[in-house]
Amino acid sequence: MRFLPTLRGACAIAVLALAAIPCSAAEVAVLKNGFTIQHQRREIIGDSTRLCISADCANYVDVPTANIDHYEAVSDPPANQASPAPISSAPILTSSFSTHPRTNLTDVVNQASGRYRLDPDLVNSVIKAESDFNIRAVSPKGAQGLMQLMPGTASQLGVPNAFDPQANVEGGTKYLRELLERYNFDLVKALAAYNAGPQRVEQFGGIPPYYETRAYVARVVKDFNKKKIAQQKATQKTPAVKPAAGTKSASSRTSHPVTSAKAQASE
Secondary structure (H helix, E strand, O other), X not given: OOOOOOOOOOOOOXXXXXXXXXXXXXXXXXXXXXXXXXXXXXXXXXXXXXXXXXXXXXXXXXXEHHHEEEEEEOXXXXXXXXXXXXXXXXXXXXXXXXXXXXXXXXXHHXXXXXXXXXXXXXXXXXXXXXXXXXOOOEXXXXXXOOOOEOHHHHHHOOOOOOOOHHHHHHHHHHHHHHHHHHOOOOHHHHHHHHHHOHHHHHHHOOOOOOHHHHHHHHHHHHHHHHHHHHHHHHHHHOOOOOOOOOOOOHHHOOOOOOOOHHHHHOO
């Protein structure tokens, strides 16, 4: 995947999945990176395809048509379908922040992202939206730390101290990965579940109709897209260096700043 879709209004550079309220007429756009976008109907607008998340197209995402591989019809999943089991992982680190005052957050995010096969820019965008990188952040509902873990969730993830940045990011990244797997790598639905809880996403069959949740998803998407666009521009401005005779150019290998979590999971 290269970029996330924005929620409405802006022309998105989209290759990640956006959730929709399913119905019998729903359709899934399968993107070339392996992610999917479930939608109610679609329209061609120039070089982009507008995928309407709601039947009235009040919520939509514009995807470059070239990024779409094919479409598939979908139906409602069985009501008694069991949720996928959480992924196995390395044990959560439990060191106390008080004994690690110089924690390098970049290293922490990179390590956790690598362990759970997520883009570190995505994890950073979630941290920014959740706590604005405030290690001691506490929400009115009691969520704690960088990735705003609720005490019950932190306990289930094996995080005894949510204010320890290393343990918090490990737990939050693990939880985000589990939500991605739970929703078949539909990232926007996973983000909505991270914010409002999986029970709300399942109750409403998609993104809950809460302003806070919709704003949260849009905020993460916008920040992530901003990072990816900046990286792409920086790469385009980098002058090509002619390799010495008899050597191979490193630029001959295509570099993708964001890779498909679904593809990585199959490795």
